[in-house]
Amino acid sequence: MNLFTYIKERLSIADVAREYVSFKKAGIYYKGTCPFHQEKDASFTISPHKGIFYCFGCHATGDVISFISQIEGCNQFEAAKLLIEKYSIDIPEQLLQEKKDSTTSLDEKNHYFALCELMAKWCNEQLPQSPQAMAYLTQRNITPATIKHFTIGYFPSGIKAIKQFQRFAHQHDFLIKDLTDARLLMEGKNCHYSSFEERIIFPITDHLGRCCGFGGRVFQKDDDRAKYYNSHENSFFNKGTLLFGLSQAKKAIQQSGKAFLVEGYTDCVIMAQSGYTNTIATLGTACTPQHLKQLSHYADQLYVLFDGDSAGLQAALRLTQLCWDVNISMWVIQLPTNEDPASYLKAGNDLGENIKKAEDIFSFFIRFSTQQFKHQTLKKKMAIVREILNIINAIDDDLKKMILLQEAAFKLGLPLEALTRECHHIHEQSTQKIVKIMVDKSNLHEGEKKLFILLIEKPYLLEREDIIIMSSAFSEPLKTIINKYRSLPQKSFTFLSEVLNDDEMQCAQRLLITHAQEQVNVEQVIREFAKRNWKSIALNTKEKIAEAQKRGDDQEVKILLQYLQELKKKVLNWSVQ
Ligand SMILES: [Zn+2]
Known part of the structure; x- marks a missing residue:
C-alpha cells in the first residue's frame, strides 16, 4: 500500500x-x-x-x-x-x-520556499533601519500593521548589505549557491550583488501562503531603473498563475464570494488596508485564464479595478475573452483618468460609490467596442460585429444573451433580427464542432464498456477461462487496465489506482461513473461482448493456437481448439436467440 x-x-x-x-x-x-x-x-x-x-x-x-x-x-x-x-x-x-x-523534487520545492521565506524576513527586518524607505511607505499611507501583514521589506544596497544577507542565510544553513541558484543574488565581477537592492520588497506567496518570489519597487526620486523588478520565473514561481495577496485575501474572498482585482502591489495593500481585504493583484502581467480559474474556486464575482488610462482599458477589455471559461461573473470599475486605486483612496474618495456603479463586463465591452463604430471601414465593422457576437454567443444565460444582443443592435445601429440570426449561425457551427470532438474522443463500444465495469465490480470473473480469452479483445486502454487488475493480489479499485497511469486512471473513473448499472445480468453482458467481438476473439485464439503449435505444446493446442469450437457454438446460439 x-x-x-x-x-x-x-x-x-x-x-x-x-x-x-x-x-x-x-x-x-x-x-x-x-x-x-x-x-x-x-x-x-x-x-x-x-x-x-x-x-x-x-x-x-x-x-x-x-x-x-x-x-x-x-x-x-x-x-x-x-x-x-x-x-x-x-x-x-x-x-x-x-x-x-x-519526492526529492518536493524537497527541492520546500527548500526554495524556505529560502524565499528567509529573504522576506531579512528584508522586513532591514526596513525600519532605512528612514527613506520608511518615509516612502508613510507617504503612500501604508501603515505599520499593513507592513507586518504583507511582510513588506527593504533590500539595502552595497557590498556590506550583501555580506550581511549572506551571513544571515548561512546562519540558517543556506549556501551562497542557494542564493544565486534562486537568483536572489547575482554573481558580479568581484562580488555578489542583487537586483533587489535599494528597492521596497513585496514578498509574493502562493495560494497556500508559501513565499515563492518577490516584487521590488524603486522609491528614491532620482532612481531611474525600471520601476519594478520581479523574481525570475522558475518552476516554483510562475507569474501567469500567481496572484499577489491571494493567501491573505482567500478567507475574505470565500466569505463574501467576491474579489477585487487590481494591477499593482501598492494598490492591493492599500485596498486591503482600507477594508477591501478581498483584493488581489496580478504580478505586473495580464490576467490569464489560469488566474481566473484559480479565483473561481473561491469567488463567483470579480470586480476589476483598472487605471483610467488606455493600457488599463485594454487590459479590462481582454478579460471579456477569458471570463466565459470560468464560473465567475465579472464587473468593471472604472476610475477617473490618472487615478489608481491607491491614489483614489488616499485622496479620500469613497470607492463604495464606484462599486455600486460597476458595469457588467459584457456591457462594458459592447460600449467600448461600439464607440468608434460609425467611423470604421466596412472590414473593421464586420470584424467588430463578429467579435461581439462571438462573445455574446459564449454566454450561458439566454436572457442575458438577449439583453446584450439588443444592446449591441442599438449601439451598432443594426437590426436585432440580423444579429440574432448571425448569432444562431455561429452557435450551430460551434456545437457541430463540439459534437464531433465528443464522438472522436471515445471509440469504445457500449458492450465493451459494460463488460469492463462488470469485471471491475466482480473481480472473481477475471479468472474464468472464457473471460481470459475474451478480455484480450478489449480496446486500449481497457485491455491494459484489465491485465493490471488481474495481476493484483488484492483486487479493489483503490489498489488498482496504484498501478494505473494518469490516462488509464481517468478512463476507468469516467466509465465507472457514467456506465455503472445497479443490476446487471452477468451472462448477458458477456454474451453481448462476445457476439460483437467474435472476430477478434477468434483471431486472438487462433494466434495463441499457432504459438502453442510452435512450442510443440500439444496439450495447450487441444484445449484451445476445443475452447474455440465451444465459443463458436455459443456465439452461433447466442446470435439466434
Ligand atoms: Zn464540470
Missing part, C-alpha cells in the same frame, strides 16, 4: 468535497454543480463507494487526492499533505519514509 491509498482508505471523498461543492444524494451517488466549469445543472457526480468523482459537463474526473490537487492548484503530493494536515491522519513511519525517497 502506498501513501495515497492509505489516505484514500481513511477519507470519504464526499466529506472532503463538501467543503467546496454543495450536493444532494441521488441514488448511490451525490450530485451537485461542478466546481471546475460554469454550469447550472448538477453534472458533478461523486461515487462515495468507489471514492471517485466525474463531471458529465467538463469530464473532470479523479479521486479525493486529485480533487484537492485540481481545486487547490497543487500537485498530488501537496494535496496529500494538505489532507493529512487538515484531517489529522496518522501516517505510519514506513509510508512517510517511502514518500521522502520518492
Whole structure:
C-alpha cells in the first residue's frame, strides 16, 4: 500500500468535497454543480463507494487526492499533505519514509520556499533601519500593521548589505549557491550583488501562503531603473498563475464570494488596508485564464479595478475573452483618468460609490467596442460585429444573451433580427464542432464498456477461462487496465489506482461513473461482448493456437481448439436467440 491509498482508505471523498461543492444524494451517488466549469445543472457526480468523482459537463474526473490537487492548484503530493494536515491522519513511519525517497523534487520545492521565506524576513527586518524607505511607505499611507501583514521589506544596497544577507542565510544553513541558484543574488565581477537592492520588497506567496518570489519597487526620486523588478520565473514561481495577496485575501474572498482585482502591489495593500481585504493583484502581467480559474474556486464575482488610462482599458477589455471559461461573473470599475486605486483612496474618495456603479463586463465591452463604430471601414465593422457576437454567443444565460444582443443592435445601429440570426449561425457551427470532438474522443463500444465495469465490480470473473480469452479483445486502454487488475493480489479499485497511469486512471473513473448499472445480468453482458467481438476473439485464439503449435505444446493446442469450437457454438446460439 502506498501513501495515497492509505489516505484514500481513511477519507470519504464526499466529506472532503463538501467543503467546496454543495450536493444532494441521488441514488448511490451525490450530485451537485461542478466546481471546475460554469454550469447550472448538477453534472458533478461523486461515487462515495468507489471514492471517485466525474463531471458529465467538463469530464473532470479523479479521486479525493486529485480533487484537492485540481481545486487547490497543487500537485498530488501537496494535496496529500494538505489532507493529512487538515484531517489529522496518522501516517505510519514506513509510508512517510517511502514518500521522502520518492519526492526529492518536493524537497527541492520546500527548500526554495524556505529560502524565499528567509529573504522576506531579512528584508522586513532591514526596513525600519532605512528612514527613506520608511518615509516612502508613510507617504503612500501604508501603515505599520499593513507592513507586518504583507511582510513588506527593504533590500539595502552595497557590498556590506550583501555580506550581511549572506551571513544571515548561512546562519540558517543556506549556501551562497542557494542564493544565486534562486537568483536572489547575482554573481558580479568581484562580488555578489542583487537586483533587489535599494528597492521596497513585496514578498509574493502562493495560494497556500508559501513565499515563492518577490516584487521590488524603486522609491528614491532620482532612481531611474525600471520601476519594478520581479523574481525570475522558475518552476516554483510562475507569474501567469500567481496572484499577489491571494493567501491573505482567500478567507475574505470565500466569505463574501467576491474579489477585487487590481494591477499593482501598492494598490492591493492599500485596498486591503482600507477594508477591501478581498483584493488581489496580478504580478505586473495580464490576467490569464489560469488566474481566473484559480479565483473561481473561491469567488463567483470579480470586480476589476483598472487605471483610467488606455493600457488599463485594454487590459479590462481582454478579460471579456477569458471570463466565459470560468464560473465567475465579472464587473468593471472604472476610475477617473490618472487615478489608481491607491491614489483614489488616499485622496479620500469613497470607492463604495464606484462599486455600486460597476458595469457588467459584457456591457462594458459592447460600449467600448461600439464607440468608434460609425467611423470604421466596412472590414473593421464586420470584424467588430463578429467579435461581439462571438462573445455574446459564449454566454450561458439566454436572457442575458438577449439583453446584450439588443444592446449591441442599438449601439451598432443594426437590426436585432440580423444579429440574432448571425448569432444562431455561429452557435450551430460551434456545437457541430463540439459534437464531433465528443464522438472522436471515445471509440469504445457500449458492450465493451459494460463488460469492463462488470469485471471491475466482480473481480472473481477475471479468472474464468472464457473471460481470459475474451478480455484480450478489449480496446486500449481497457485491455491494459484489465491485465493490471488481474495481476493484483488484492483486487479493489483503490489498489488498482496504484498501478494505473494518469490516462488509464481517468478512463476507468469516467466509465465507472457514467456506465455503472445497479443490476446487471452477468451472462448477458458477456454474451453481448462476445457476439460483437467474435472476430477478434477468434483471431486472438487462433494466434495463441499457432504459438502453442510452435512450442510443440500439444496439450495447450487441444484445449484451445476445443475452447474455440465451444465459443463458436455459443456465439452461433447466442446470435439466434
Ligand atoms: Zn464540470
